[in-house]
Amino acid sequence: MATVKIILKEDKANASGEAPLYIRLIKDRKPKYISLGFRINPKHWNAEERKVKKSHPNSQRLNNFIASKIAEAEGVALTMETQEKGISTRKIKEAVLGKASESFLRYADAYIKALEKNGQVATGIKAKSIISKLKDYLENKDLLFDQLTVSFLKAYERHLKDTIKNSTNTIHLNLRVIRRIINEAIREDLLPYEKNPFLKFKLKLEKTAKIYLTxxxxxxxxxxxxxxxxxxxxxxxxxxxxxxxxxxxxxxxxxxxxxxxxxxxxxxxxxxxxxxxxxxxxxxxxxxxxxxxxxxxxxxxxxxxxxxxxxxxxxxxxxxxxxxxxxxxxxxxxxxxxxxxxxxxxxxxxxxxxxxxxxxxxxxxxxxxxxxxxxxxxxxxxxxxxxxxxxxxxxxxxxxxxxx
CATH class of the missing domain: 1.10.443.10 (Intergrase catalytic core)
Incomplete structure (x- = not known):
């Protein structure tokens, strides 16, 4: 039987000291984590009761949200275990998350804001420019993680080369930033590792001669x-x-x-x-x-x-x-x-x-x-x-x- 608990990952606290909340699924000693999509300061978290303390201004609303998510996860886990023996925590997690994956663009924007907040201004500005170029290509449409496939990357690579006239190394830089954001999402358990399109998509890089003075x-x-x-x-x-x-x-x-x-x-x-x-x-x-x-x-x-x-x-x-x-x-x-x-x-x-x-x-x-x-x-x-x-x-x- 899978166990479902809510945990605060203090080791993933941001520069403001706010840590993310996760649902933890454990079955056969194999844990999987589902992000609840918000962070709180550990001082507002009751680890024993696994709920937000009343000292938090939105404690009641957050606790109601947490309770509903826990109930949803427990219900899905029970149903799936009843229907299929040996069901994995990965499949339970995917079922809890539902078919609609999260927005890559929204996650990318949050990632860039975190860079700037942590003082990585240059990295943040470069990433913002690269994501802005991607948004132009999408013509104001959203991009979900599930849509970031090898086929999509190949099409975007062709666009950068044929339409934007970017060099091979500029394209490499653009796609490398996208890959970095995907890897960060995987580390936060927002995307399964095996769904990383860059596992099957190789970045191209041309060697350039380094100019130096004799x-x-x-x-x-x-x-x-x-x-x-x-x-x-x-x-x-x-x-x-x-x-x-x-x-x-x-x-x-x-x-x-x-x-x-x-x-x-x-x-x-x-x-x-x-x-x-x-x-x-x-x-x-x-x-x-x-x-x-x-x-x-x-x-x-x-x-x-x-x-x-x-x-x-x-x-x-x-x-x-x-x-x-x-x-x-x-x-x-x-x-x-x-x-x-x-x-x-x-x-x-x-x-x-x-x-x-x-x-x-x-x-x-x-x-x-x-x-x-x-x-x-x-x-x-x-x-x-x-x-x-x-x-x-x-x-x-x-x-x-x-x-x-």
Whole structure:
């Protein structure tokens, strides 16, 4: 006989401390969970009586709702066990949920709001843009989880390629976000694992050549005569600084403040991952900082930005405001870096991110151990860093052709 209970999953509490309520079905020691679709603070939950405390403003309404759902689940379980011996908790769960699955779009919107609430603004904005594109394709129609089939994904993939003219890698990014949201729904027991369409749908990804500067090109970029104080002058200095300091991302260069520099090294919590990076500065990097230091040692305001791109004194505590400022500054920076790249004869479009590739390939060529390169770049896996090792190896292979 299946047992039916209501539980509060405090381990799945959100940033506000609210935890989701689930119906738990157990049969033959195999549990299945059904989300009730709302959360409450644990302080309002009576774990012994399995009901909402009177301290909650909507306690009576919620308890009535819980009681009706428990009664419904018990009734379905009893009926199914009577009709079929050995019925699984999975089938009971599906019967309790009914034929109509939940809305993927509503779940996606809630997922995006949770990202923004947890401070993952950049991830949330990108996901919102991708889901907005999906909504346009659906022409204001809803999309249920049950409708997210392999056939649907193939049709949407064709739409992105043929109608929107997205590249293979842009399509990959769009579908990867959809997959991530589905996986989150599976973790919350809103969708059975076996109904994940991505189990039978493979994402396509094209390898792209990483653009980086050789020692000669980097030297040309350093020596390029640019008028001091101009935007292009600052952008060039930022690029060179990144190429000498572990390939710091542009978001970290833009938000670098004097308080992050102790005279020998910079210590900063990265914008993308939040991980702390400590880099001892080589002489070239120190020389760039000296250009921005005021007369007299140590008189800089610790809160001032090293590179004068973001507005001094502006409050960037709001993550959305900071994200928009970084996005705007990045666009202008890349525009100038592209122009500079053409001036020094770079083939292809140079972007600020190539400073990261430049540092990695130079570090490996100079004999730095790959695990050190990985650590300084803030990679979560050394597999990511091995891409640069392959680039260096291919250069060495090409160099050996002189013996042919």
């Amino acid at each position: 020692e000669e090109l980097l030297k040309q970029l350093e020596d390029l005569p640019l008028k001091p104080g101009t935007r292009k002058f600052h952008h060039r200095n930022m690029y060179v600084f990144a190429a000498y300091t572990g390939g710091l991302r542009i978001s970290d260069i833009l938000t670098l403040q004097w308080k992050h520099f102790d005279g020998e090294r910079i210590i900063i919590d990265t914008q993308k991952t939040g991980s702390t990076v400590s880099v001892k500065l080589p002489s070239k990097a120190k020389a760039i900082l000296e250009l921005y230091q005021k007369e007299g040692k140590g008189k800089q305001n610790p809160e001032d930005f090293v590179f004068p791109i973001l507005k001094a004194g502006k409050d960037y505590n709001d993550p959305k405001v900071l994200y928009q400022a970084i996005s705007s500054a990045t666009a202008y920076t890349n525009k100038d870096i592209r122009a500079i790249g053409k001036e020094i004869g770079v083939i292809g479009n140079l972007s600020f991110h190539s400073s990261r590739h430049t540092w990695a390939t130079r570090a490996l060529r100079k004999g730095m151990r790959i695990e050190y390169v990985s650590k300084l770049m803030g990679h979560t896996s050394i597999k990511t860093t091995q891409i640069y090792a392959k680039i260096v190896s291919s250069e060495l292979d090409k160099a050996m052709e002189i013996f042919d």
